[in-house]
Amino acid sequence: MTVVKRQDIRLSEFKGGHFSPSEDFAKTFPKMASLLQQTLTVDFKINHGLRFRQYIWTRADGSTVGWVCRVDHCVPQGRNIIDEHQLLANELGGIIQTWVDKPYEVKADTLIKNNNFTFCLSDSAIGFGGWEEKYIEQCKKEGVKPLNSEDFVTFALESNGNATFYHKETKDVYIYLHDGYAPFDNTIVEGQPEYSIHQLDKAKGFVEYVELLASQWLDIIK
Template sequence: MNADFEAFKEYASWFIKKSDKVEFLDIKIVPLTLKFRKTFPCLASLIDASTILNLKINDQQYRLYSWTNKDNLSCGWLSKIECTENIKLNLIEEHLLLLSEIGGIQEFYNPPEGSLCENQNFVFMGSKCICGIGASIDYYQELCFEENKKPINCSDFICFSEEANGNLTLYDPHTKAVLLFAPDHCFDNVSFIENQPEFTFHTFDNIINFIDYVEAFASQWVDKIEITFQKEK
């Protein structure tokens, strides 16, 4: 019995069905590379402090990263381990680096309240990323037309995080700048983009690019957990 996995199952009760085949794997974790540590120092420290459980669910490999928060509760996320070579999108180097070393995040449990990961369907996961803003493009272009605003050419932007209500977090693969497309939000850390319809594209306060986003994401977890030495399972 793995206590962290049981805590994950209790929180994300919708994720694993009784019919699913779950197998714990005895795999030695490959240490984070120096390149990863230099690119994402806060995230690297967070990963170093995690308890790591490798597992398969219906033959798909996952990795459960867990910590103990300041309320003495197990918390963390489930990363899906995917081959980056199968990703056809134009992901930036830093995104691919993250995926190759810790995977993309499919589910969270007991996440920090008000954090970037709250209510997200996925974060960073390569197989879930899309180009552009999906079905929202018609809504966005119609608003731009009605308000006589020039639309942002977002067709090659990479959506790397999707909120349950449909809000999208994206980066421009050319500039690596991060934007939020959010017709429906209650964030207090974002700003409207000048000359754009309100409640469409936003910038995050204190987050300029993808690395900034990843490090802010990690910092929110560091603030909520009790850092311990890394353990492997």
């Protein structure tokens, strides 16, 4: 029998404050900057290594909304991270958990819902979030010329497997819907298999995606 030794988790270096965006951040992501400036923040480390930040909003009725973000300042090499993504992650962090005291009030089409991560630099990777082989199989089956997965970077991954990614040059955003379903409006990319690559109707590019997300959360914290 193998005995697994429990590893203690130690929290340290707590620091409370407020979000103060750089001029570049506020200019690029004005709605996200407005959203974050309304929070209380708590920075802390786990085991003197991994850095995290908690964002907390208090609504008019006293209930709270929040995010837990992992803060990665080092940009992984060779992953084609675009400048806007790097800017966002360097100041915001990468969202790994969210909560709303009254979740029944949240509309179903919120972009961050049951995501394993969103924007995390260390988790973002080239490709379609692990769907590359299935995608190729679908394209062969339907006689479709596949897109080159190495031109894309996955920056968000839902717990059900749907991956959201952008093109490294055009910065257009797409989502891989392996079962064809998403709670928000989307359109299949022309010439692609049905259960594969779609585009969000309200967020064609990365900056638009970030600003749409911020707008949705601004509605939640009212």
